Amino acid sequence: MRILIVEDDLSSRKVMQQFLEPYGRCDIAVDGIEAIDAFLMAWDEEDPYEVIFLDIMMPRLDGNKALKVIRKMEKDKKIPEENKAIIIMTTALNDRKSVNEAFELGCEAYAAKPINREKLTEVMDKLGISKKE
Numbered sequence: 001m002r003i004l005i006v007e008d009d010l011s012s013r014k015v016m017q018q019f020l021e022p023y024g025r026c027d028i029a030v031d032g033i034e035a036i037d038a039f040l041m042a043w044d045e046e047d048p049y050e051v052i053f054l055d056i057m058m059p060r061l062d063g064n065k066a067l068k069v070i071r072k073m074e075k076d077k078k079i080p081e082e083n084k085a086i087i088i089m090t091t092a093l094n095d096r097k098s099v100n101e102a103f104e105l106g107c108e109a110y111a112a113k114p115i116n117r118e119k120l121t122e123v124m125d126k127l128g129i130s131k132k133e
Contacts, residue, residue, distance in 0.1 A: 001132070002042065003027070004049045006035040006066065007090070008058045012113065016053060016090075019117055022131045023124070024050070032061025036069050039085075043077065049085050051129055054107070056091035056098050063089060064101050071106040086127055090115065 001024030007013040008030050017026050027042075027049075029035040035054065042048045052070070056063040067087060074084050089102040092113040099110050109123045124130075 001025070001050045001129070002047060004029060004035065004038055004042075004052045004085075006030075006032070006052065006054045006058070006063065008055060012055070012090075012115075015115060019115070019120070020053070023129060024132060031058045032063060032066030032069075035066045036061075036073075039070050039073065048083075052085045052087045053111075054087055054089055056089055056093060056102065063091070064098065064105060067102060067105045067107055086129065088123065088127075 003020050003024050003026045005013060005016045005020065005026055006029045007016060013028055017028065020026050027038055029038050035052070039049060054063040054067055067089070070085065070087070087107045088109045088111055089099070089107045090111045090113055091098065102110060108127055111120050111123060
């Protein structure tokens with residue numbers, strides 16, 4: 001499985017990468033612009049991301065705006081629903097408006113920071129994301 005971690009905070013990126021490596025190959029982006037570039041490059045390589053962890057608060061382009069662009073690109077590419085990336089939003093915000101907006105834009109789940117490994121494991125299990133054999 002190919003996973004994209006989009007996080008502007010270095011320590012959060014390292015924690016997420018360490019947690020997610022047993023699930024698949026992890027790539028990193030530090031903002032929404034890099035996330036969109038990585039998403040496009042993965043499709044061009046015919047090795048798209050199956051899961052994207054997208055921070056909401058980031059410089060240059062925030063996570064909700066990046067989510068909106070990614071979902072539009074999937075629609076424009078006529079990607080079937082079952083092949084679209086699973087997008088899990090991460091944020092330290094306790095802001096229902098931002099979280100509700102993310103769900104309206106098409107994310108599958110939300111994880112509060114600091115990331116709780118047990119809760120994140122439960123979310124991933126519910127979404128059918130399993131560790132590598």
